[in-house]
Amino acid sequence: xxxxxxxxxxVLWVEDTVSKLKAREFNRVDWENLIEEIESLGxxxxxxxxxxxxxxxxxxxxxKYVPIPDCYRGWELTIRRSQSHLRDILSDSPSLHNYLGxxxxxxxxxxxxxxxxxxxxxxxxxxxxxRDLEVLLTEQxxxx
Numbered sequence: 001x002x003x004x005x006x007x008x009x010x011v012l013w014v015e016d017t018v019s020k021l022k023a024r025e026f027n028r029v030d031w032e033n034l035i036e037e038i039e040s041l042g043x044x045x046x047x048x049x050x051x052x053x054x055x056x057x058x059x060x061x062x063x064k065y066v067p068i069p070d071c072y073r074g075w076e077l078t079i080r081r082s083q084s085h086l087r088d089i090l091s092d093s094p095s096l097h098n099y100l101g102x103x104x105x106x107x108x109x110x111x112x113x114x115x116x117x118x119x120x121x122x123x124x125x126x127x128x129x130x131r132d133l134e135v136l137l138t139e140q141x142x143x144x
Contacts, residue, residue: 006033045093050103052089056082056136057111060129063142065122076140083137090133100133 005013013030020029056079063075090096108127115123130136 006030045089045096046099049086049089049093049096049099050107052082052085053100053103053107054111054114056086057108057127057129058115060141061111061115061123062119066119072142076142079140087137090137097133100131104131 005016013033017029017034020026059075059078059082063072063079105127108129112123112125129141130139
């Protein structure tokens with residue numbers, strides 16, 4: 001029955017699982033799927049963090065290296081939004097501070113590759129943006 005609920009109506013399965021947990025009916029909980037869902041939450045946060053960091057790098061690169069002044073305001077807005085979203089993610093999951101070190105170079109390389117498709121080879125291979133998270137989430141890199 002639980003497997004059917006999980007596969008056929010996820011929201012109903014969640015409501016049922018929460019109800020069972022609150023009632024302390026632990027022997028009736030669909031543990032296998034619950035564990036899988038909890039594990040997926042951490043992966044989701046990591047993916048979101050990585051995607052937001054790539055977007056941040058892409059727009060910093062465009063703003064700093066692409067001479068199209070008519071686009072600056074939009075790029076700056078995307079930078080501010082990306083910084084804000086990253087701060088929100090880190091507020092909910094502070095342990096992701098450590099994850100930044102693992103993905104920083106990977107995200108920068110991906111951002112450069114993406115931008116080179118759109119704007120050719122205007123961007124440095126080596127990231128010259130701060131690795132300090134506080135600076136990364138507040139700096140206006142194009143003013144340096």
